[in-house]
Amino acid sequence: MPFDLREIMQRSQGKQLSLLSEYINPQMAKVLKTLGFDPVYVLGQGAHLWDDKGNDYLDMLAGFGVFAVGRSHPRVKDAIRQYLDLDSPNLVKMGTQLFAGLLAQKLVEEFAPPGLDTVFFCNSGAEALDGALKFAHAYTRRKRFVYCDQGYHGLTLGTLAVNGCKEFRADYEAVLNGGTEVPFGDTARLEAELSRGDMAAFVVEPVIGHGVFIPPDDFLPKAREICSRYGTLFIADEVQTGFGRTGKLFGCDHWNVVPDIMTLSKSLSGGYCPIGAILYPRKVYEKVFSSMDRCMVHSTTFGQNDLAAVCGLITLEVIREEGLIENSALIGAYLVDRLRELAAKYELIREVRGLGLMIAIEFGEPRSLSLRTGWKMIHGIHKDLFCQSILVPLIMDHHILAQVSGHGRDIIKLIPPLVFDHADADRFIAAFDQVLAAAHRFPGPIWEVGSRLARVALR
Numbered sequence: 082m083p084f085d086l087r088e089i090m091q092r093s094q095g096k097q098l099s100l101l102s103e104y105i106n107p108q109m110a111k112v113l114k115t116l117g118f119d120p121v122y123v124l125g126q127g128a129h130l131w132d133d134k135g136n137d138y139l140d141m142l143a144g145f146g147v148f149a150v151g152r153s154h155p156r157v158k159d160a161i162r163q164y165l166d167l168d169s170p171n172l173v174k175m176g177t178q179l180f181a182g183l184l185a186q187k188l189v190e191e192f193a194p195p196g197l198d199t200v201f202f203c204n205s206g207a208e209a210l211d212g213a214l215k216f217a218h219a220y221t222r223r224k225r226f227v228y229c230d231q232g233y234h235g236l237t238l239g240t241l242a243v244n245g246c247k248e249f250r251a252d253y254e255a256v257l258n259g260g261t262e263v264p265f266g267d268t269a270r271l272e273a274e275l276s277r278g279d280m281a282a283f284v285v286e287p288v289i290g291h292g293v294f295i296p297p298d299d300f301l302p303k304a305r306e307i308c309s310r311y312g313t314l315f316i317a318d319e320v321q322t323g324f325g326r327t328g329k330l331f332g333c334d335h336w337n338v339v340p341d342i343m344t345l346s347k348s349l350s351g352g353y354c355p356i357g358a359i360l361y362p363r364k365v366y367e368k369v370f371s372s373m374d375r376c377m378v379h380s381t382t383f384g385q386n387d388l389a390a391v392c393g394l395i396t397l398e399v400i401r402e403e404g405l406i407e408n409s410a411l412i413g414a415y416l417v418d419r420l421r422e423l424a425a426k427y428e429l430i431r432e433v434r435g436l437g438l439m440i441a442i443e444f445g446e447p448r449s450l451s452l453r454t455g456w457k458m459i460h461g462i463h464k465d466l467f468c469q470s471i472l473v474p475l476i477m478d479h480h481i482l483a484q485v486s487g488h489g490r491d492i493i494k495l496i497p498p499l500v501f502d503h504a505d506a507d508r509f510i511a512a513f514d515q516v517l518a519a520a521h522r523f524p525g526p527i528w529e530v531g532s533r534l535a536r537v538a539l540r
């Protein structure tokens with residue numbers, strides 16, 4: 082029988098959750114079901130998903146940020162089809178890859194900050210960070226790394242050592258080595274650590290993804306200067322902020338900071354293929370790959386994958402030619418303005434912050450007595466429940482997909498595709514307004530959602 086993907090899809094449609102539950106991650110399946118995040122999606126285009134009943138969902142999650150150019154972008158699809166028809170010799174390994182080479186050239190010549198003239202390709206954000214940490218050690222011969230409180234750089238053993246989110250480290254502390262945490266924004270603490278002279282690298286997201294924390298304006302420039310003074314490499318983790326997410330090409334560009342090493346992933350392949358990249362200077366390369374017999378001292382089998390590179394080549398063109406960086410700045414500012422209008426109206430919102438299309442809505446304990454009762458009740462049961470109670474009606478009643486940002490924090494995060502437009506933004510604001518209005522009635526439906534979730538969680 083011929084392999085007929087459409088037929089397989091139609092025959093198996095609706096089995097997604099049971100397959101996840103049976104073979105991949107039963108706990109995740111339970112969470113999705115409990116929260117109502119279990120529609121059977123059958124189509125994804127641009128900033129939208131459609132379920133099997135024909136409902137149109139607004140995707141404000143973008144696959145954790147990979148679909149910067151939107152889902153199923155026709156030019157990315159066309160490039161992939163063209164590539165498949167070439168029967169091109171991919172992954173020769175003891176040989177060379179044309180498209181990976183061309184993507185490296187494009188990144189260096191058209192995108193990289195000055196001085197970052199060499200590219201290492203890998204398959205994920207964490208892998209890019211892991212490699213960057215190794216490179217920093219090879220260059221400096223130092224053993225320690227500084228990272229920021231709340232910073233997130235992946236979940237491999239190496240990157241966990243520089244992960245500022247305690248919930249991911251718990252259970253693994255005994256096997257994590259070499260990381261020291263400083264508060265995001267605190268240059269005095271950073272200098273105190275670096276002045277000991279044993280720090281290989283300072284690793285930082287220009288805007289912290291978990292919670293969307295934007296640094297004080299002087300933080301990154303001063304950190305850059307301190308790193309240079311003490312011979313510590315500055316690693317900018319642009320896995321999430323890179324390629325227009327914050328309304329500039331790179332997050333670092335908001336503060337005119339040039340890092341020693343930059344890590345990239347997520348948006349780079351248009352969402353179709355795993356890809357990660359490290360941009361770094363030749364002087365660091367020479368310390369890592371220091372002789373012919375060390376030419377593969379750091380490598381990964383699927384690195385320099387031509388298919389991923391083709392996706393990268395076309396994605397970078399789309400980002401530039403369709404003005405997605407500018408759109409991110411424009412629509413992001415519009416969304417933040419509209420959200421701040423809601424913040425003035427609703428006491429549960431403590432703060433709205435964002436850069437480009439990387440936006441956080443942080444909630445806080447309300448002043449009025451009845452709402453405070455609900456707030457305390459729900460936080461007493463579980464510290465993550467409140468935001469979930471907002472997200473459940475957003476997805477179930479308004480078909481809007483968004484996420485809680487990290488554990489134990491009352492923050493909802495929005496990272497829609499960079500093709501998001503005014504109509505999408507208005508649809509979100511109208512829906513969010515209704516959900517917030519309901520949340521400001523206690524007792525009321527939102528608080529009942531919280532109680533229901535609590536009962537399920539306790540069971």
Ligand SMILES: Cc1ncc(COP(=O)(O)O)c(C=O)c1O
Pocket residue numbers: 145205206207208210233234235236286290318319320321322346347
């Ligand atoms: C800033 C940052 N660095 C690294 C990572 C890890 O990337 P991956 O999940 O591809 O390993 C992420 C993922 O969300 C991220 O946001």
